[in-house]
Amino acid sequence: xxxxxxxxxxxxxxxxxxxxxxxxxxxxxxxxxxxxxxxxxxxxxxxxxxxxxxxxxxxxxxxxxxxxxxxxxxxxxxxxxxxxxxxxxxxxxxxxxxxxxxxxxxxxxxxxxxxxxxxxxxxxxxxxxxxxxxxxxxxxxxxxxxxxxxxxxxxxxxxxxxxxxxxxxxxxxxxxxxxxxxxxxxxxxxxxxxxxxxxxxxxxxxxxxxxxxxxxxxxxxxxxxxxxxxxxxxxxxxxxxxxxxxxxxxxxxxxxxxxxxxxxxxxxxxxxxxxxxxxxxxxxxxxxxxxxxxxxxxxxxxxxx
Amino acid sequence: xxxxxxxxxxxxxxxxxxxxxxxxxxxxxxxxxxxxxxxxxxxxxxxxxxxxxxxxxxxxxxxxxxxxxxxxxxxxxxxxxxxxxxxxxxxxxxxxxxxxxxxxxxxxxxxxxxxxxxxxxxxxxxxxxxxxxxxxxxxxxxxxxxxxxxxxxxxxxxxx
Amino acid sequence: xxxxxxxxxxxxxxxxxxxxxxxxxxxxxxxxxxxxxxxxxxxxxxxxxxxxxxxxxxxxxxxxxxxxxxxxxxxxxxxxxxxxxxxxxxxxxxxxxxxxxxxxxxxxxxxxxxxxxxxxxxxxxxxxxxxxxxxxxxxxxxxxxxxxxxxxxxxxxxxxxxxxxxxxxxxxxxxxxxxxxxxxxxxxxxxxxxxxxxxxxxxxxxxxxxxxxxxxxxxxxxxxxxxxxxxxxxxxxxxxxxxxxxxxxxxxxxxxxxxxxxxxxxxxxxxxxxxxxxxxxxxxxxxxxxxxxxxxxxxxxxxxxxxxxxxxxxxxxxxxxxxxxxxxxxxxxxxxxxxxxxxxxxxxx
Numbered sequence: 046x047x048x049x050x051x052x053x054x055x056x057x058x059x060x061x062x063x064x065x066x067x068x069x070x071x072x073x074x075x076x077x078x079x080x081x082x083x084x085x086x087x088x089x090x091x092x093x094x095x096x097x098x099x100x101x102x103x104x105x106x107x108x109x110x111x112x113x114x115x116x117x118x119x120x121x122x123x124x125x126x127x128x129x130x131x132x133x134x135x136x137x138x139x140x141x142x143x144x145x146x147x148x149x150x151x152x153x154x155x156x157x158x159x160x161x162x163x164x165x166x167x168x169x170x171x172x173x174x175x176x177x178x179x180x181x182x183x184x185x186x187x188x189x190x191x192x193x194x195x196x197x198x199x200x201x202x203x204x205x206x207x208x209x210x211x212x213x214x215x216x217x218x219x220x221x222x223x224x225x226x227x228x229x230x231x232x233x234x235x236x237x238x239x240x241x242x243x244x245x246x247x248x249x250x251x252x253x254x255x256x257x258x259x260x261x262x263x264x265x266x267x268x269x270x271x272x273x274x275x276x277x278x279x280x281x282x283x284x285x286x287x288x289x290x291x292x293x294x295x296x297x298x299x300x301x302x303x304x305x306x307x308x309x310x311x312x313x314x315x316x317x318x319x320x321x322x323x324x325x326x327x328x329x330x331x332x333x334x335x336x337x338x339x340x341x342x343x344x345x346x347x348x349x350x
Numbered sequence: 351x352x353x354x355x356x357x358x359x360x361x362x363x364x365x366x367x368x369x370x371x372x373x374x375x376x377x378x379x380x381x382x383x384x385x386x387x388x389x390x391x392x393x394x395x396x397x398x399x400x401x402x403x404x405x406x407x408x409x410x411x412x413x414x415x416x417x418x419x420x421x422x423x424x425x426x427x428x429x430x431x432x433x434x435x436x437x438x439x440x441x442x443x444x445x446x447x448x449x450x451x452x453x454x455x456x457x458x459x460x461x462x463x464x465x466x467x468x469x470x471x472x473x474x475x476x477x478x479x480x481x482x483x484x485x486x487x488x489x490x491x492x493x494x495x496x497x498x499x500x501x502x503x504x505x506x507x508x509x510x
Numbered sequence: 511x512x513x514x515x516x517x518x519x520x521x522x523x524x525x526x527x528x529x530x531x532x533x534x535x536x537x538x539x540x541x542x543x544x545x546x547x548x549x550x551x552x553x554x555x556x557x558x559x560x561x562x563x564x565x566x567x568x569x570x571x572x573x574x575x576x577x578x579x580x581x582x583x584x585x586x587x588x589x590x591x592x593x594x595x596x597x598x599x600x601x602x603x604x605x606x607x608x609x610x611x612x613x614x615x616x617x618x619x620x621x622x623x624x625x626x627x628x629x630x631x632x633x634x635x636x637x638x639x640x641x642x643x644x645x646x647x648x649x650x651x652x653x654x655x656x657x658x659x660x661x662x663x664x665x666x667x668x669x670x671x672x673x674x675x676x677x678x679x680x681x682x683x684x685x686x687x688x689x690x691x692x693x694x695x696x697x698x699x700x701x702x703x704x705x706x707x708x709x710x711x712x713x714x715x716x717x718x719x720x721x722x723x724x725x726x727x728x729x730x731x732x733x734x735x736x737x738x739x740x741x742x743x744x745x746x747x748x749x750x751x752x753x754x755x756x757x758x759x760x761x762x763x764x765x766x767x768x769x770x771x772x773x774x775x776x777x778x779x780x781x782x783x784x785x786x787x788x789x790x791x792x793x794x795x796x797x798x799x800x801x802x803x804x805x806x807x808x809x810x811x812x813x814x815x816x817x818x819x820x821x822x823x824x825x826x827x828x829x830x831x832x833x834x835x836x837x838x839x840x841x842x843x844x845x846x847x848x849x850x851x852x853x854x855x856x857x858x859x
Contacts, residue, residue: 076422095637116528119639126633132541133629139540146533147638147645190639213420221413221423239378239386239421 046109048073048194048226049094053103056089063089065250067103070335071228071243073193075257076220078241079230080322086250087230088127091198094228095124108193120149123187127198129179133172137165137182144186156189163211177208184212188219195219197229201236213240238318246325253325254333258318261333265321268296270311278308285331286324297324299333372410374402378419386421390429394438398453409439409447529640534648542653545618553660556610557667563603564671567596571674589678600675604688607668611700612729614657619708620721622649623850627716646854650709650847658702665697676758676825684828685760687737694832699839704729706846713853736835744834747821753808758825764792765819766811773816785810 047070054067064086071077079087092098093105096114111117131140137160145151160167163181171179180200187195195216201209217240219225231237244261246254254261265285268278272294275287283299297316307313325331374397376390384392397403412426430447433439440450475485539546574592577585623646626632636642669684672693676684684693691700708725715721742762750756766773778789786798787807795807812818823831 075424097633097636116639116641119637119641122637124633124637126630126637128630130630130632130634132631135540143537143540144638146537147529147635147640149527149529149639210420214417217416217420217423218413221416239419239425242422242424 046073047071048077049105049107049228050110051093051103051105054090054093054100054105055102056086056093056098057101062101062250064093064247065102067252068334069245069252069255071245071255073226074224075243076217076227076241077229077243077245078234078237079228079245079247080234080237081232081247082326083232085247087232087247088198089250090247091124091196091228091230095122095196121193122196123190123192123194124196125183125187125198125200127200127202129183129200131171131179131183134170136168136170137174138167140171140182140186141167141189144189148190150191152189152191156185159185159189159215176203177205177211180204180208180212181215184215188215188223188225191223192225195225195227197227199230199232201231201233209236216240234319234322241318244318244322246322248326249329252334253329253331254322256333256335261321262316262318264300264333265316266298266300267314267316267320268298268307268311269314270294270296270308274308274310285333286328297321372414373397373407374410376410376415376419378421387425387429387432390415390426391432391436394429394433394449395453398438398449403449405449405452407449408445409433409449411446531644531648534640534644535652538649538652542622542649545622546653546656549614549618549657549660552610552614553664556607556664559603560664560667560671563599564667567600567671567674570596571678574674574678592678593675593680596675597680600672604692607692608688610664610692611661611697611704612726612733614661614701615704615706615708615729616722616725618653618657619705620712620725621718622653622712623709623854624712624716624718624721627712628718643851643855646851650850654702654705654843654847657705658698661698661701662695665692665694668697669693679757681755681757683758683760683825685741685823685825685831687741690741690828690831690835691733691737694829695836696832696839699836699843700729700733702843703732703839703846706843706850707732709850710846710853713850741831741835742823744831745823745827747823750820750822751817752820753812753818756820756822756824759822760825762821762823764821766792767817767819768815778811778816781811781814781816782807 049069049071051067051069054069055065056063067086067090079090081087089098093100094107094113096118099114105113107113107118108121111121132143135143141153141156141160145153157167160182163178163185165174165178165182169178171182174182180203184197184200197216201212204212213236216227216229220227229237229241242258244254244256244258245252268282270293272289272292275289275294275296278284278296282296283301284296285299286297288295297320325333374393376393378386379389382389394403394409403409409430412423412430415421415426416423430439430441433447434441437451438449438453439447441447472485475488480488570592574585574588577588579585626635635645638645672684672689676682682689684690690696704725707728708721711721711724711728712718715724742760747762748756755761766778768777775789775792778792782789782795785802785805785807786800787810788796788798789807790796797807801807808818
């Protein structure tokens with residue numbers, strides 16, 4: 046089952062397209078990192094997935110073939126928006142009761158136990174809690190609904206490192222305990238490297254990269270060699286991004302299979318997720334999307350000077 | 351601490367409290383440059399070598415690792431699958447993952463030969479003026495080279 | 511043992527029963543407890559005041575009504591005393607209560623939705639399993655019903671409270687704008703309309719304070735329009751040529767005509783010149799020093815071919831007008847609330 050499936054999805058506000066030509070098929074059971082610069086379209090995509098917005102173009106289905114925003118979708122998806130919206134004047138116990146009242150499925154025992162473990166008193170008003178506590182409360186409410194998919198919009202922006210660690214530990218444990226799939230957006234990639242096993246990179250309203258992290262890393266290499274020879278290989282190699290000094294050049298290439306031959310005299314190194322992402326962000330024309338390799342995928346990007 | 355019934359009760363308590371926990375704890379080294387799952391594999395192998403883990407011991411559950419390190423459960427699963435393929439561990443459905451094998455041992459005669467050549471090399475280094483710390487440092491950096499450059503080793507040592 | 515499997519307790523959404531409505535009622539109550547308390551206190555205080563003062567006024571009026579003979583100057587004096595004692599406080603109460611529906615609309619209707627948008631909590635509420643359509647209905651309907659019900663009671667109470675003044679000869683009558691909109695069912699209509707305007711403003715503007723101001727502005731505009739123009743034409747007004755003011759009635763306008771055509775003030779003054787009287791306005795004539803003692807300037811004009819046309823709505827039409835006004839206000843409120851629900855359902859944040 047694909048937790049999210051889109052086809053040519055687009056959303057425009059007036060004449061500006063916040064998201065365009067978005068085609069994804071995200072399988073379940075993954076922790077999906079949705080990354081990209083601010084304003085790239087991440088929140089737009091999330092809003093479309095949870096039914097807060099309707100598409101201007103294309104289509105989106107969630108949790109198999111449910112329409113985004115339909116009762117079945119609302120039931121199976123728990124969303125924590127940016128800034129953790131909570132009713133500030135209500136206590137944690139009231140928020141639990143309220144969430145229970147608005148959903149068909151709510152595990153009150155789990156929620157109370159979890160808040161107890163975290164040391165969040167049930168009588169404390171949500172507005173008087175620290176940022177980390179609010180985040181944990183919002184997450185607890187979401188997980189207590191026993192969703193199939195948990196969607197988080199930049200949840201860690203306001204959290205200190207310890208709070209971030211605790212937050213992600215809770216999310217990961219929920220993946221193990223309940224088989225929840227997770228879609229998390231962030232503009233900071235470093236904190237996601239340890240946790241993400243599926244990556245969607247959005248830049249300027251378009252999806253540039255989508256795929257399992259292991260696959261992506263396995264199909265990219267960093268070639269290091271003499272600058273003078275760099276131009277010779279741009280025909281055979283699918284160069285995503287190039288960085289050149291006077292003598293030495295680094296070419297980030299995308300390979301088709303396990304081992305494309307390395308040009309003689311050149312070194313091949315594996316690439317890390319952050320380096321990969323930055324390279325694609327610097328090359329708006331490049332893309333690494335799943336599906337049969339189209340000519341556009343193997344487009345040779347000119348070596349930048 | 352007095353040596354009487356009180357202490358034996360205390361030791362019984364501490365036994366009780368450790369019986370439900372795993373023998374080892376994983377840690378992450380963000381400076382190591384290795385993928386996370388390989389770090390976990392290495393830590394298990396290291397623990398085996400040093401005797402923290404023995405055959406039959408249970409590795410930490412996926413849930414516990416994930417809850418303490420905040421890493422993706424698929425990473426832990428990948429590490430445990432790698433250990434399985436190396437024959438070091440095996441999963442028992444409904445129970446967990448357990449140590450099943452030991453690290454491959456080098457046979458005794460070869461071990462003696464390696465030992466002798468190592469001692470000869472150390473004697474040579476000592477005569478050349480290298481002290482213990484220098485020998486240890488040289489060994490560590492060569493090991494790093496070996497690991498990263500693979501088998502492209504200069505053969506000058508063999509000749510000598 | 512080496513793969514993550516979805517646990518068996520995940521049930522299909524369709525096999526679970528839908529969340530019952532009473533759950534949402536709890537949510538709305540818990541979220542807006544303070545608001546409901548404020549409304550209850552306000553209405554309660556107004557009701558208590560009207561009841562207490564009403565009892566006093568009714569008691570005092572009993573003495574006026576019992577006075578015999580009714581047309582003697584002594585009884586007229588009793589009547590004047592009655593008015594002198596109670597008219598001021600009644601006028602002040604009338605004035606203050608004009609604000610009641612508008613404030614309800616601004617403080618209850620506007621924030622109920624605007625705050626959700628302003629604080630971003632709609633992103634939480636609209637992604638819960640309950641769904642946003644039922645959520646918005648569950649928020650608006652109970653409160654609307656409570657407000658309508660409470661204001662019907664207050665309206666009827668006000669009619670009862672004001673009645674003695676009309677019986678004692680108040681020239682305003684029950685149809686007078688500031689009295690009418692607080693009486694009977696009209697008050698409920700105006701309160702409900704204010705609430706509906708507030709809800710729609712909150713959904714359109716999405717900020718609490720601007721929505722409150724917008725609500726006050728729109729409601730006031732509508733109320734003024736109705737009071738000065740609309741209400742006067744619910745039924746065609748009656749016209750009389752009698753010199754006695756119709757009573758009790760709501761006089762809309764008075765006009766002097768000559769030979770069927772409206773007469774200007776100048777023309778009237780010309781006609782009045784022989785008796786040295788002056789017309790300050792159509793209704794107010796001042797006798798001069800040379801005016802004969804037993805000549806009434808009004809009668810003098812009518813004897814010289816002028817006719818006084820008084821346009822008015824009689825008090826007997828009170829309940830007819832109440833139902834008319836109540837109905838269209840109810841219709842408007844329902845339309846505005848429906849528009850609010852429609853806006854919420856529309857998927858564009």
